[in-house]
Amino acid sequence: MRISVFDMGTCSYGYFSQDYRTPSKKGEKVANHLGMDFTYAVGTVIISHVDGTCLFANNEATNWNSYCFIWNESYTHIFGHIEPKVSKDGAVKVGDVIGVIKSFPDGTTSHLHYGVNRNKIADFGHADKSGKWGWGRCPVDKTTSDADKYGWSDPRMVLASMALAKGKIYSVKLKHK
Numbered sequence: 001m002r003i004s005v006f007d008m009g010t011c012s013y014g015y016f017s018q019d020y021r022t023p024s025k026k027g028e029k030v031a032n033h034l035g036m037d038f039t040y041a042v043g044t045v046i047i048s049h050v051d052g053t054c055l056f057a058n059n060e061a062t063n064w065n066s067y068c069f070i071w072n073e074s075y076t077h078i079f080g081h082i083e084p085k086v087s088k089d090g091a092v093k094v095g096d097v098i099g100v101i102k103s104f105p106d107g108t109t110s111h112l113h114y115g116v117n118r119n120k121i122a123d124f125g126h127a128d129k130s131g132k133w134g135w136g137r138c139p140v141d142k143t144t145s146d147a148d149k150y151g152w153s154d155p156r157m158v159l160a161s162m163a164l165a166k167g168k169i170y171s172v173k174l175k176h177k
């Protein structure tokens with residue numbers, strides 16, 4: 001299956017989703033969510049919805065360290081928990097393959113994490129469940145205005161305005177509040 005974030009109709013956890021704050025496992029620190037999660041099978045091919053440049057790509061055994069950043073002159077688009085198929089400084093066009101969804105060895109459901117930041121960021125540090133700021137999470141006591149100061153935006157709003165610019169309507173179903 002090949003799909004872009006524009007066509008992912010159901011989001012399991014959204015930006016700053018309240019339900020995300022409940023740790024799914026013992027010992028896991030609570031955190032706020034800096035993006036949208038879309039549940040898909042391992043191996044699902046993620047294609048780009050933007051023209052841009054790859055600022056960062058990393059693939060490691062730990063799923064938390066496998067992600068890439070695509071800059072499209074307006075936002076850095078973060079694609080997490082994937083095996084990137086793009087390399088740093090490489091050009092990306094709409095429809096190009098960005099990466100493939102990886103499995104979580106810890107039993108977490110395989111998914112794409114998609115985040116958006118206004119700043120051109122080469123790396124923001126990984127979301128290591130430590131409760132600090134990372135590419136996917138921030139401390140539980142922070143708010144959307146705190147996140148905004150660091151350039152983080154609600155991806156749903158960004159996708160909606162990008163779609164509107166093309167005369168389309170973006171819609172997504174949120175599974176958790």
Ligand SMILES: [Zn+2]
Nearest residue numbers: 036037113136
């Ligand atoms: Zn996520």
